[in-house]
Amino acid sequence: MTDHKLIDYYRARASEYEQIYYRDVPDRRKEIDEEADHLRQLVKGRHVLELACGTGYWTEIMAETAASIVASDISPEMIAEARGKNLRGKVSFVRSDLNRSAFAKGAFDFLALGFWFSHHPRQNYGDLFAMLIELLQEGCTAWLIDNNPPAEGPVVGSVHTDKHGNNFKHRFLDNGAEHTILKNYFTKDELRNIFAPHFRIERLTHNKYYWSAVLRGVNATGAPT
Numbered sequence: 401m402t403d404h405k406l407i408d409y410y411r412a413r414a415s416e417y418e419q420i421y422y423r424d425v426p427d428r429r430k431e432i433d434e435e436a437d438h439l440r441q442l443v444k445g446r447h448v449l450e451l452a453c454g455t456g457y458w459t460e461i462m463a464e465t466a467a468s469i470v471a472s473d474i475s476p477e478m479i480a481e482a483r484g485k486n487l488r489g490k491v492s493f494v495r496s497d498l499n500r501s502a503f504a505k506g507a508f509d510f511l512a513l514g515f516w517f518s519h520h521p522r523q524n525y526g527d528l529f530a531m532l533i534e535l536l537q538e539g540c541t542a543w544l545i546d547n548n549p550p551a552e553g554p555v556v557g558s559v560h561t562d563k564h565g566n567n568f569k570h571r572f573l574d575n576g577a578e579h580t581i582l583k584n585y586f587t588k589d590e591l592r593n594i595f596a597p598h599f600r601i602e603r604l605t606h607n608k609y610y611w612s613a614v615l616r617g618v619n620a621t622g623a624p625t
């Protein structure tokens with residue numbers, strides 16, 4: 401179930417990955433900055449588990465207000481970039497496959513998942529949600545952020561769609577190397593329909609460049625945990 405093509409792509413891209421956050425597009429910058437402000441508030445005093453942390457862009461933001469952060473990623477190159485931010489003290493980094501996540505439930509009260517959901521195969525949401533729900537049952541909040549498609553109409557750079565409805569795209573690294581990776585996009589209604597049967601949706605934003613969600617677990621009666 402672990403997507404090795406995706407892992408290879410991100411391992412190769414680690415040193416150039418953060419360029420995505422610094423493109424000179426004011427509206428895009430504004431969306432990211434607003435989400436960062438919101439996230440700082442959300443994690444205040446929380447014990448955070450971050451999955452697929454990448455270069456630690458959001459780790460660094462959360463470290464401003466969180467009580468502690470365990471940030472994990474499968475790519476040693478990504479973790480090396482994140483460690484380079486020198487987020488001493490409250491942040492620790494762990495190499496881990498999120499599909500085999502073995503983090504202690506009850507140890508965290510906030511779960512962060514930045515730009516991962518778009519890469520998770522649609523047919524495997526059940527496994528991802530089962531893992532999140534196990535953590536959320538302990539009173540945890542989950543925060544997700546991801547991309548909206550770059551333009552209206554057919555998804556730019558799309559190669560094909562598989563039988564599960566997963567979209568595959570070409571991506572090019574700075575050295576010209578070409579990778580084909582799974583990258584899904586969602587309307588706001590689709591996201592609501594995907595999350596609502598499993599979580600209490602506390603917040604769902606869907607802007608020009610990004611969407612984000614704040615999710616809580618629900619108990620058997622549908623009340624927030």
Ligand SMILES: C[S@@+](CC[C@H](N)C(=O)[O-])C[C@H]1O[C@@H](n2cnc3c(N)ncnc32)[C@H](O)[C@@H]1O
Nearest residue numbers: 410452453454473474475478496497498514515
């Ligand atoms: C789009 S990046 C997101 C990085 C970071 N969360 C952010 O928002 O900037 C996706 C990350 O997922 C990581 N990744 C890919 N497959 C993974 C897996 N099976 N388990 C954990 N991390 C994985 C990649 O190494 C990469 O750092």
